[in-house]
Amino acid sequence: MGDKLTLSLTVLLTGFAVVFAVLLILIGIIKLYGTIIYNIQNKGHKKKKDSPTAKVAAQTDKVMEPVLTVEADPETDDDELIAVISAAVYSMYSSKVQIKSIRKAKPASNAWRNAGLSNLRPF
Amino acid sequence: MDIWNGFVEALKGLLEQSGFLSLSWQNYVMMAIACFLMFLAIKKQYEPLLLLPIAFGMLLVNLYPDIMGAPNINLVEIASVNDPAAKGHVIREIGEKIYYEDPTYGGLLYYLYQGVKLGIYPPLIFLGIGCMTDFGPLIANPKSFILGAAAQIGIFITFIGAIFLGFTQAQAGAIGIIGGADGPTAIYVTSKLAPELLGPIAVAAYSYMALVPIIQPPIMKLLTTKKERSVVMAQLRPVSKLEKIMFPVIVVIICAIALPSAAPLVGMLMLGNIFKESGVVERISKTAQNELMNIITIFLGVTVGATATGTVFLTPKTLGIIALGLFAFCMGTAFGVLFGKIMYKLSGGKVNPLIGSAGVSAVPMAARVANKVGQEENPGNFLLMHAMGPNVAGVIGSAVAAGVLMSILG
Numbered sequence: 001m002g003d004k005l006t007l008s009l010t011v012l013l014t015g016f017a018v019v020f021a022v023l024l025i026l027i028g029i030i031k032l033y034g035t036i037i038y039n040i041q042n043k044g045h046k047k048k049k050d051s052p053t054a055k056v057a058a059q060t061d062k063v064m065e066p067v068l069t070v071e072a073d074p075e076t077d078d079d080e081l082i083a084v085i086s087a088a089v090y091s092m093y094s095s096k097v098q099i100k101s102i103r104k105a106k107p108a109s110n111a112w113r114n115a116g117l118s119n120l121r122p123f
Numbered sequence: 124m125d126i127w128n129g130f131v132e133a134l135k136g137l138l139e140q141s142g143f144l145s146l147s148w149q150n151y152v153m154m155a156i157a158c159f160l161m162f163l164a165i166k167k168q169y170e171p172l173l174l175l176p177i178a179f180g181m182l183l184v185n186l187y188p189d190i191m192g193a194p195n196i197n198l199v200e201i202a203s204v205n206d207p208a209a210k211g212h213v214i215r216e217i218g219e220k221i222y223y224e225d226p227t228y229g230g231l232l233y234y235l236y237q238g239v240k241l242g243i244y245p246p247l248i249f250l251g252i253g254c255m256t257d258f259g260p261l262i263a264n265p266k267s268f269i270l271g272a273a274a275q276i277g278i279f280i281t282f283i284g285a286i287f288l289g290f291t292q293a294q295a296g297a298i299g300i301i302g303g304a305d306g307p308t309a310i311y312v313t314s315k316l317a318p319e320l321l322g323p324i325a326v327a328a329y330s331y332m333a334l335v336p337i338i339q340p341p342i343m344k345l346l347t348t349k350k351e352r353s354v355v356m357a358q359l360r361p362v363s364k365l366e367k368i369m370f371p372v373i374v375v376i377i378c379a380i381a382l383p384s385a386a387p388l389v390g391m392l393m394l395g396n397i398f399k400e401s402g403v404v405e406r407i408s409k410t411a412q413n414e415l416m417n418i419i420t421i422f423l424g425v426t427v428g429a430t431a432t433g434t435v436f437l438t439p440k441t442l443g444i445i446a447l448g449l450f451a452f453c454m455g456t457a458f459g460v461l462f463g464k465i466m467y468k469l470s471g472g473k474v475n476p477l478i479g480s481a482g483v484s485a486v487p488m489a490a491r492v493a494n495k496v497g498q499e500e501n502p503g504n505f506l507l508m509h510a511m512g513p514n515v516a517g518v519i520g521s522a523v524a525a526g527v528l529m530s531i532l533g
Contacts, residue, residue, distance in 0.1 A: 014527060014531060023523070026373070026374060026519075030265040033366070037366050092503065
């Protein structure tokens with residue numbers, strides 16, 4: 001009984017400490033290099049960001065601009081599509097928003113897409 | 124007449140070989156369980172990509188146990204070295220007697236099972252998962268790692284429960300890892316620590332992963348207030364490509380130095396991720412996440428299912444494992460949410476504690492559950508990306524926890 005308790009508590013304590021220690025070190029390093037890289041890249045060229053998350057953010061920023069022109073890309077010049085997208089944007093961001101342009105996003109791999117495809121994934 | 128006798132003898136031989144005489148009642152019970160699991164996989168679509176091969180492997184091994192039979196060498200006694208029967212065989216002399224070696228070969232699944240037994244398949248699956256995982260949300264919010272670590276506490280608490288229920292320490296470690304909610308990790312640890320429990324543990328781990336949307340929400344709601352669940356989190360900062368490329372290298376260096384036993388799992392996961400993020404080896408990345416992973420999934424599923432023979436599976440221990448596995452899952456979820464609450468307090472209400480539940484891995488199901496429970500309070504609240512952070516941190520966290528268990532108990 002005593003042995004079992006000692007073993008259990010040793011494993012609990014070691015496991016807890018090691019898992020947290022390793023992940024805390026990772027937090028520190030990732031924060032550090034993340035800040036450095038982010039600052040360097042932001043100074044250099046503010047708009048040139050190429051990660052999928054950046055694209056989403058950049059597009060949202062554009063959408064939020066209160067400009068009153070509605071322009072559509074010739075390729076996606078489809079009244080219904082514009083109506084649907086406008087409705088979706090309106091429902092999320094209220095009436096302050098006007099659509100300036102609609103462009104087809106490049107099929108990049110990101111977490112949203114992964115989540116959508118997850119039915120095809122074994123894990 | 125000779126022909127007739129030959130015919131009767133042949134039929135007798137076939138009957139003796141057939142399942143009607145050689146199978147025990149346990150085998151028939153297991154066949155019924157296998158059929159039930161197939162029903163769950165096909166009709167209910169519970170993790171069908173794994174549950175279906177597992178269930179069919181179970182069916183096969185209980186119909187024909189020799190399919191998992193190990194190769195063997197029989198010694199046949201002969202009178203002299205020149206005996207014609209011994210021609211082409213290795214001759215052995217033991218004491219006064221002379222034998223020749225008559226090898227029998229293992230069954231089909233025995234050979235495929237070596238990939239599980241030697242710990243080859245789970246890291247290869249991790250390679251494919253690495254190619255499919257976007258660590259962006261985690262890099263944007265590294266604090267998610269805390270939630271990914273917190274959810275692993277369930278593993279170690281379950282270990283204690285298993286020790287006191289009479290399992291050996293190695294078995295207890297393998298049972299605890301079910302709480303990591305990570306199939307390949309659970310199989311990897313079990314194959315190293317307690318291969319005899321592989322069948323029940325794999326079935327428990329994958330069943331609970333499929334049941335995440337049912338198991339988690341009540342715990343999440345119990346531990347949080349309506350106000351906490353309605354927290355809308357600030358949008359994540361954009362993550363540059365360079366950061367994403369550096370991430371796998373840094374993680375693998377830290378993890379492998381700190382905990383070498385976690386290196387096979389974390390190493391393969393990060394190898395896959397750098398394939399994806401570097402963008403220069405798209406062909407390899409596609410193969411690793413599609414063809415290779417599918418092939419390994421088939422082998423892994425069928426052979427893990429084939430470890431579940433009646434005599435191994437139908438014991439009170441299996442019920443214990445299934446109960447402890449559920450406990451592990453619940454504890455992992457609870458600790459994730461509780462640490463989420465701590466972060467909620469410390470951040471002054473900026474963190475939604477629901478994302479803590481995604482720390483149990485089970486990518487991406489657990490993140491979607493967090494998103495869904497959040498939307499029940501506020502339909503305009505999208506927690507998915509925020510929950511993906513702890514979710515992918517949980518994968519790394521459970522691999523580290525696996526490394527700890529293997530180095531202490533192995």
